[in-house]
Structures are given as structure tokens and as C-alpha cells.
Amino acid sequence: MTFQSRVRKKFRLGTRGETLKDKLKDLLFGFFFYGLHQQVTITASKYRDIVHILILGEAFGIPILGNYYTLRLIPYLIEYLPEIKELASKEVDILELLHEGTAVH
Amino acid sequence: MAIHETPFFMVAVGLLIYALAYWGYSKIVDKKIWQSDPTRPTPAHLYTDGVEYFPVGRYVLYGFQFNSIAALGPILGPGIALLFGWVPAFLWIIFAALFIGWVQDYSALFLSVRNEGKSFGPIAYSLVGPQARTLLLGFLLFYFLLITAAFMFVVIVVIDIFPGTFWSLLVLVLTALLVGHLIFNVRMNVVTVTLIAVVLLVIGVAIGAFFKWPPTGALGKAPYSLWIIPVIILLVAGALLPLPRLITPMNYIAYYPVIVAIVALIVGSLLSPLTGVKIEQPAFTKFYDPENPAFFRSGPLWPALFVSIACGAISGWHSLISTGITSKQLDVETDARPVGAGAMLTENTVGLTALAAWVVLSPELQPRVNPAFFVKGATTLTAPVFGGESVVPFLESFFAIYMVFMAMTILTILGRYWRVVSAELFGESKYSAVRVFGNKYVASVLGFVLPTLFVLTGSWINIWLYFGGTNQLLAGFALLIVAVYLLHQRKSYAYSFIPGIFMMVTTIAALAYQAFVFYDATVNAKLLHPTQAILRDSVGIGAVIAVNAFSVTVGIIMFIMGIVMFYLLLRAMVRARAMPQQTQ
Numbered sequence: 142m143t144f145q146s147r148v149r150k151k152f153r154l155g156t157r158g159e160t161l162k163d164k165l166k167d168l169l170f171g172f173f174f175y176g177l178h179q180q181v182t183i184t185a186s187k188y189r190d191i192v193h194i195l196i197l198g199e200a201f202g203i204p205i206l207g208n209y210y211t212l213r214l215i216p217y218l219i220e221y222l223p224e225i226k227e228l229a230s231k232e233v234d235i236l237e238l239l240h241e242g243t244a245v246h
Numbered sequence: 247m248a249i250h251e252t253p254f255f256m257v258a259v260g261l262l263i264y265a266l267a268y269w270g271y272s273k274i275v276d277k278k279i280w281q282s283d284p285t286r287p288t289p290a291h292l293y294t295d296g297v298e299y300f301p302v303g304r305y306v307l308y309g310f311q312f313n314s315i316a317a318l319g320p321i322l323g324p325g326i327a328l329l330f331g332w333v334p335a336f337l338w339i340i341f342a343a344l345f346i347g348w349v350q351d352y353s354a355l356f357l358s359v360r361n362e363g364k365s366f367g368p369i370a371y372s373l374v375g376p377q378a379r380t381l382l383l384g385f386l387l388f389y390f391l392l393i394t395a396a397f398m399f400v401v402i403v404v405i406d407i408f409p410g411t412f413w414s415l416l417v418l419v420l421t422a423l424l425v426g427h428l429i430f431n432v433r434m435n436v437v438t439v440t441l442i443a444v445v446l447l448v449i450g451v452a453i454g455a456f457f458k459w460p461p462t463g464a465l466g467k468a469p470y471s472l473w474i475i476p477v478i479i480l481l482v483a484g485a486l487l488p489l490p491r492l493i494t495p496m497n498y499i500a501y502y503p504v505i506v507a508i509v510a511l512i513v514g515s516l517l518s519p520l521t522g523v524k525i526e527q528p529a530f531t532k533f534y535d536p537e538n539p540a541f542f543r544s545g546p547l548w549p550a551l552f553v554s555i556a557c558g559a560i561s562g563w564h565s566l567i568s569t570g571i572t573s574k575q576l577d578v579e580t581d582a583r584p585v586g587a588g589a590m591l592t593e594n595t596v597g598l599t600a601l602a603a604w605v606v607l608s609p610e611l612q613p614r615v616n617p618a619f620f621v622k623g624a625t626t627l628t629a630p631v632f633g634g635e636s637v638v639p640f641l642e643s644f645f646a647i648y649m650v651f652m653a654m655t656i657l658t659i660l661g662r663y664w665r666v667v668s669a670e671l672f673g674e675s676k677y678s679a680v681r682v683f684g685n686k687y688v689a690s691v692l693g694f695v696l697p698t699l700f701v702l703t704g705s706w707i708n709i710w711l712y713f714g715g716t717n718q719l720l721a722g723f724a725l726l727i728v729a730v731y732l733l734h735q736r737k738s739y740a741y742s743f744i745p746g747i748f749m750m751v752t753t754i755a756a757l758a759y760q761a762f763v764f765y766d767a768t769v770n771a772k773l774l775h776p777t778q779a780i781l782r783d784s785v786g787i788g789a790v791i792a793v794n795a796f797s798v799t800v801g802i803i804m805f806i807m808g809i810v811m812f813y814l815l816l817r818a819m820v821r822a823r824a825m826p827q828q829t830q
Binding site: 175184232 | 293294295296297298299302303304305306307308309310311312313314315364365366367368383386429436440489490493494497498501502505566567569570571577655656659662663666667670
């Protein structure tokens with residue numbers, strides 16, 4: 142089980158609420174905790190972006206760390222490369238701000 | 247007492263109609279127009295990144311969507327709609343719930359799902375053109391300005407009328423800081439932190455119930471009250487602090503009072519035949535009465551009623567949530583109906599129960615012109631259920647702090663939004679004088695000083711209708727952009743186009759009327775609201791004219807933006823009709 146799937150199971154993210162008890166659990170999680178979970182995930186991702194730039198920066202012409210360190214750290218990123226690529230190539234819109242607080246009405 | 251004289255009647259009828267909308271109309275639209283297909287991959291599966299795009303089950307997502315759309319709008323709106331009597335307000339909520347509200351939330355969600363989970367900005371760019379995206383950005387800036395004014399007004403008025411609320415608020419802001427520290431620095435279990443927060447929330451409510459100091463009016467008559475100074479200081483600090491320090495935890499704990507308040511209102515409404523609480527407001531007053539100052543400021547029933555109830559009937563902001571967040575996490579297409587339509591119909595139920603809290607107020611209290619009287623209405627509705635007279639101070643304190651804390655949470659987020667959007671718009675200008683407005687300190691302060699000019703108009707009706715107009719204009723925009731997309735696909739678009747046209751025309755008319763009311767006060771150098779006498783006597787009539795002229799300017803800009811948006815969308819419809827069918 143990968144790290145991502147462990148996280149999803151723990152936070153009920155992929156569940157479809159088969160039994161009534163599960164449905165209720167999902168509903169309460171959605172009501173009370175999911176917004177916070179999302180904000181924490183996005184904040185953590187911003188911090189991770191900084192780490193990615195530090196490690197992969199040299200390849201893009203931003204040599205913050207020397208290759209003595211980056212070549213030793215890159216293997217730890219391999220597992221997450223598809224997600225990093227998705228995030229880095231995503232179109233950024235000002236409306237992404239919505240994540241920081243939704244109930245502005 | 248006949249059952250139709252109680253709030254139970256309106257809530258029960260409403261629930262029946264909502265069931266019809268959910269299991270009838272929305273099902274037909276889902277099957278026949280959008281043709282939801284559980285096997286078609288959604289953006290959550292196609293572009294999984296574990297941060298924004300990932301599949302989330304429908305029950306979790308429904309809970310989240312409702313959490314996101316349930317704010318203060320549905321609570322405050324009916325207060326002004328009651329100017330025309332409770333029956334028109336009730337009928338509009340029912341009508342909007344059946345044909346417009348869920349249509350917008352659900353369709354915007356589906357539109358984004360079928361467009362790679364894109365937000366409204368890029369969708370508007372591709373379907374309508376680059377001007378539409380720029381207009382949307384400028385429009386958002388004004389939306390932030392107007393909603394900030396509306397909620398600042400609420401905070402100041404409620405704090406002034408219910409002494410002690412400010413100290414409760416202070417306890418809750420400190421609770422939010424503590425929660426942020428415990429979650430992000432100490433890394434304590436979130437359930438434990440939540441329990442601590444709930445205990446502190448209860449202490450905050452108790453402080454508000456017992457420590458009623460200073461008395462009403464001690465710091466000046468609301469909204470010309472010195473309470474505005476500590477409130478602005480709190481808000482600027484909130485906008486400048488890092489997100490996890492205040493905004494994220496405040497946003498999190500603010501929902502606990504919201505859920506308690508909603509449940510209390512639903513229980514109070516449904517048990518009203520047993521508790522004996524009945525409708526006190528008149529069923530219908532007048533369509534328009536220019537001799538009555540409140541009527542003159544609101545305008546005729548059309549368009550005023552249709553922009554006053556706002557989020558309890560339909561809200562443009564919901565479409566931004568549907569396209570900006572939820573669409574990226576929808577597991578299968580068939581979940582769009584429970585998530586988009588289901589959450590909106592639940593919000594309509596909140597709108598109805600809020601209306602129930604307003605209609606039980608005695609007509610002498612004039613609930614129509616003061617948002618703070620919601621607290622009295624909600625207390626009247628719920629007190630017999632929770633213990634009668636003895637719990638009134640607690641309930642009043644609870645509903646007051648619920649309003650103020652929710653408004654403050656929204657305001658801190660708005661302060662941050664304003665700052666970031668200002669940086670985007672002005673920060674990279676080639677003129678240094680313009681770049682100043684993108685500076686984070688200047689933008690944060692301006693983000694609350696400019697709305698203060700609206701607050702100084704002293705007229706809740708006009709501030710709220712300006713806000714309602716912009717919010718509903720966004721709804722019209724969302725409905726029409728869905729129609730443009732459906733036309734591209736050669737699908738039936740009338741179910742979205744007709745409500746879109748209605749919302750656009752109504753909101754543009756409402757904005758024009760509001761601009762006229764401010765214009766009338768400006769050119770005739772008269773007071774828009776009696777409280778402006780404070781400004782006239784302390785500074786001079788010039789200050790009153792300046793404050794009203796500012797509102798005229800904003801109204802005219804919003805009106806022009808609305809017209810241009812409408813034109814662009816209609817042009818996009820004509821172009822879509824001329825183009826060959828696009829595949830999905």
C-alpha cells in the first residue's frame with residue numbers, strides 16, 4: 142500500500158459509504174473535517190514545492206543545492222514524480238484562492 | 247392555532263417541494279441533458295495529484311460542499327425580503343429552489359467536470375473570450391468590497407446591540423489561535439483539539455450571556471460606532487498572518503456554531519405547532535411605496551426581492567466552489583447530483599428555516615432594516631424547545647456570537663483575498679503609483695477602509711442589496727456560461743438559459759436602482775439614512791456627499807460590468823449557434 146493510498150484510507154477519501162454506518166461516518170467527516178484536511182494538504186504541498194525546487198532546481202537552472210546533495214536525494218522523489226509533474230504543469234488561476242476559505246458569502 | 251399560522255407549515259411545504267426538485271426535476275436533467283455516466287473517467291481520476299485532484303466519495307463530498315456553501319447569506323437575506331411580506335419571500339425561495347438554485351450549483355459542477363476540472367476563469371476564457379476572464383477578476387474585486395462592507399456592518403451592529411458579544415468574539419479568536427498552534431505546532435490529535443475548542447466556544451457564549459459590558463450605544467450609535475476600530479485591527483492582523491496561524495483554524499472551528507444553529511433552527515421550526523410559536527409578520531405588504539423610506543431605498547418587489555434572499559435561494563459564489571474545488575474531486579459523474587443539487591437543496595432548507603426565524607418577530611421590531619434582529623427571531627423560535635425563558639440569555643448570546651464569529655471568519659478570508667487579488671492586478675504594473683496598491687500592507691488596510699465608506703452610508707438595505715446584486719449577477723453569469731457550453735454540445739440548454747436571463751436582467755435592474763438611490767442622495771445633498779446625521783454633524787454635509795458618491799461610483803461600475811458581461815455571453819451564444827457541434 143503506497144503512502145498516498147494509506148492517507149486516503151485513513152481520511153476516508155476514496156470510500157463510497159457502503160453501509161449506513163460508513164455513510165454516516167463519511168458524511169460527518171465531510172461536514173466537519175474534510176475542509177481542514179484539504180487546507181492542510183495544500184499547505185503541506187506548498188512546503189513540499191520548496192523541497193522539490195531545492196532538490197530538482199539544478200536541472201532547471203536554479204542551482205540552490207550542489208549536485209553532491211541532489212543526486213543523493215533524487216531517489217527519494219522518484220515515487221512522487223508523477224504527482225510533482227501534475228502539480229508543476231497545472232494551470233494556475235487566481236480562483237485557486239478559493240481553497241483558503243470557501244464560505245465567502 | 248391553525249398549523250398554517252406556524253413556521254412548520256412553510257418548512258414542511260418547502261421540504262416537499264425540495265424532494266420533488268431532487269427526485270424529479272434534477273433526475274431528469276441529469277439523465278436527459280448531462281447524461282451522467284458512471285464509467286466515464288472524471289478529472290479526479292484523470293489528473294490525480296493527491297493535492298487538488300483525487301477522488302472523494304459522495305458522502306464526504308456532499309458534507310464538504312454543504313459546509314462550504316452554508317454561511318451567513320441565507321440567514322441575513324430574508325430580513326430584507328420581509329419588507330414585502332413573508333409570502334413573496336417564501337414563494338421566491340421555493341421557486342428558486344425548484345428551478346434555479348440547484349440548477350446553477352449542479353450544472354457548474356458538471357460543466358467543470360466535463361472541462362478537465364477547470365475553474366471558472368479558464369472556462370470563461372475558452373467559452374466566452376479573454377475579456378470575460380478579466381471582467382470576472384475585476385468583478386470579484388468589487389464583490390469582495392461589497393461583501394466586506396455587508397459583514398462589517400453585521401459585526402458592528404450585533405456587537406453594539408448585544409453587549410458582551412465583543413468579549414465572546416475575543417475568546418473565540420484566541421481559541422482559533424490556540425487551535426492553530428495545537429494542530430500545526432504541537433501536532434496534537436485533531437479530535438482532542440476540537441473538544442478543547444468546543445469547550446472554549448461554550449465558555450465564550452457564557453461570557454457573552456453574563457458579561458454585558460459596555461451597554462448599547464456606549465461607543466456611539468451603530469454603525470457609527472468605535473467598535474469598528476478594534477474590529478479592523480483584528481481583521482488586518484488576520485489578513486497579514488500566515489494562513490495556519492489564524493484563518494485556517496478559525497475557518498475550521500467557525501462551523502461548529504453554524505451546524506448547531508442550523509439544527510436548532512430546523513428543530514424550532516418543525517416543533518412550532520407544539521411550542522405555540524407562530525408567524526407574526528404580515529403575509530403581504532405592498533409592491534412598492536415610494537413614500538415609505540425603507541421601500542424607497544429597497545425599490546419595488548421586482549427586482550429587490552430577487553436579490554435580497556441571496557444564498558438561501560441562489561448564490562453565484564456556489565458556482566465558484568463547484569468549479570474551483572468540488573469538480574476536481576468528484577469520484578464518478580453520477581455523484582454530481584447528490585453533491586451539487588443535494589447540497590444546494592439542503593442550503594435552501596437553511597434559507598427556509600432562517601425565514602422562519604424572521605417571521606416570528608413582532609412587526610414592531612422592524613426586522614426588515616436591522617440584521618441583528620435575526621438573533622431575537624432565532625431566540626424566539628428556539629427558546630420554547632430548549633427550556634423557555636431561563637435559556638434566553640444563552641440563546642441570544644449564542645446566536646449573536648454565531649453571526650459575529652462567522653462574519654469575522656469570512657472577513658479575515660476576504661482581507662486575504664483582497665490582498666492577493668490586488669497584488670495580481672496592481673503588483674506588476676509599470677507605474678509605481680499603481681504598484682503601491684499591490685503592496686500587502688497598503689492592500690490589507692485598503693481592503694477594510696474602502697468598505698468602511700459603505701458602512702458609513704448607515705443603510706443596511708442598500709449595502710445588502712448591492713452585495714446581493716453582485717452575488718446574483720455571478721449566478722446569472724454561471725447559468726449562461728453553462729447554456730453556452732450546452733449549445734456547443736447541441737444539447738437542450740433552456741433549463742439553464744431561461745433562469746440565467748432572468749437572473750441577469752433582475753440583478754442588473756437591481757444594481758441600477760441601487761445606484762439611482764445613492765445618486766438621488768448625492769445630487770440632492772440629503773441623508774440616505776437617518777444615522778448619516780452623525781457624519782453630517784461631526785464632519786459636514788460634504789462628507790455625507792462623498793460617502794454616497796463613492797457608492798454611486800461603485801454601483802455604476804458594477805452596472806456597466808454587468809451589461810458588458812451580459813453582452814459577451816449573448817455574443818458567445820450566437821457564436822456557439824453558428825459553430826459546428828463540439829465533442830465532449
